[in-house]
Amino acid sequence: MRARRKMKDRYRKFSFITDIGGMKSAIGELRGKGFPKQPKLNKAYIPVPDDPVFDETWFIDTLKDKLANHSDNGFEYPFYKERIFGEPLVGFIRGDDPLLTEYKTIIGAHHFTPFEIMKWQAEKNGVSVPSASELSVVCFVMPISRKTKDDNAARTDWPSERWAQTRLLGELFSQTMVREMVTYLMDKGVLAISPDVTPMFNKKRYPKVGWASPWSHRHMAYAAGLGTFGMHDFLITEKGCAHRVGSFVVHLKLAPNHKRPKDIHANCLHYQGIDCLKCETRCPVDAITEKDAHDKEKCYQRVAASTKYCNKNYHIFIYGCGLCATGTPCESSIPEELQKNRPLNGVNPTTTLPGISCL
Ligand code: SF4
Ligand code: SF4
Numbered sequence: 001m002r003a004r005r006k007m008k009d010r011y012r013k014f015s016f017i018t019d020i021g022g023m024k025s026a027i028g029e030l031r032g033k034g035f036p037k038q039p040k041l042n043k044a045y046i047p048v049p050d051d052p053v054f055d056e057t058w059f060i061d062t063l064k065d066k067l068a069n070h071s072d073n074g075f076e077y078p079f080y081k082e083r084i085f086g087e088p089l090v091g092f093i094r095g096d097d098p099l100l101t102e103y104k105t106i107i108g109a110h111h112f113t114p115f116e117i118m119k120w121q122a123e124k125n126g127v128s129v130p131s132a133s134e135l136s137v138v139c140f141v142m143p144i145s146r147k148t149k150d151d152n153a154a155r156t157d158w159p160s161e162r163w164a165q166t167r168l169l170g171e172l173f174s175q176t177m178v179r180e181m182v183t184y185l186m187d188k189g190v191l192a193i194s195p196d197v198t199p200m201f202n203k204k205r206y207p208k209v210g211w212a213s214p215w216s217h218r219h220m221a222y223a224a225g226l227g228t229f230g231m232h233d234f235l236i237t238e239k240g241c242a243h244r245v246g247s248f249v250v251h252l253k254l255a256p257n258h259k260r261p262k263d264i265h266a267n268c269l270h271y272q273g274i275d276c277l278k279c280e281t282r283c284p285v286d287a288i289t290e291k292d293a294h295d296k297e298k299c300y301q302r303v304a305a306s307t308k309y310c311n312k313n314y315h316i317f318i319y320g321c322g323l324c325a326t327g328t329p330c331e332s333s334i335p336e337e338l339q340k341n342r343p344l345n346g347v348n349p350t351t352t353l354p355g356i357s358c359l
Pocket of ligand 2: 284287
């Protein structure tokens, strides 16, 4: 991150070959390579009286504190000193929640359960593998800043500069923050792992769901009750759908703190029979339609094409779009019409959850 901070007062030249951090991030996202080594479990750790109690409150407070004070939660030139994300939402899922196993049918057999990813970590550290019921997933939603949302809402073709920086620096920040949490816990003798920064992470195109990764933060956040899916496949939370989501697995029993709506579209106006489809009009390539909802392949092609635009105009190696997540009634909150008497009409989440998209 220090190398990125040097760019604070100017743009890099020839960013297609000089934005090493951006390229490493893209390779990591696609191939699970280039991440720092996993921290080792401190098997000999003896707890001391000053140790924190690793309960729900500790995770919520620690994540909020990191978002508020971490130096990496910040933009590069020309927005230096602005924060990328505001206060997060935090939720928990028990490792033996049946929905996490059902994801193997809904998303695909390649999608990890918390048990599978923790088994890898436990075996690597030479300790016995905890059962699924002893694990929890910690999920967090990081709302994108007001200025970034306004910038993107004003765009009709390609993402704004703040949005593009959020897509790159925000993801790097998220990885750094989770790595710090995981390292701290492992040093205190608590097994923990962030699935998307392990060598087991690689994104592929699958026949059933298109582009998909073996760990979907967005599906984890739905399972934790932090939001439901919109026509655009973004998760509509109480802080809206313009955000980045993260999650990691811990060998601790944490209690879920949000009620999960059975209707996976409970927060989307269109799915609740109220006129909207603002996301459809925001998409520059008709990747969202009333008939077919979100066409992931069309969307992917557009987002991939944005790499050239972001490089040329913003001097960073990243792709992005998010036009359909900004300038919409679900951008910064659950749409007002749905905040009162929210319908929970009992759609079966095991058969209708969308596949993974990552944009
Ligand atoms: S813009 Fe409207 S239709 Fe589209 S996801 Fe948001 S609430 Fe649903
Ligand atoms: S993210 Fe995809 S669906 Fe949304 S506006 Fe961009 S291309 Fe369209």
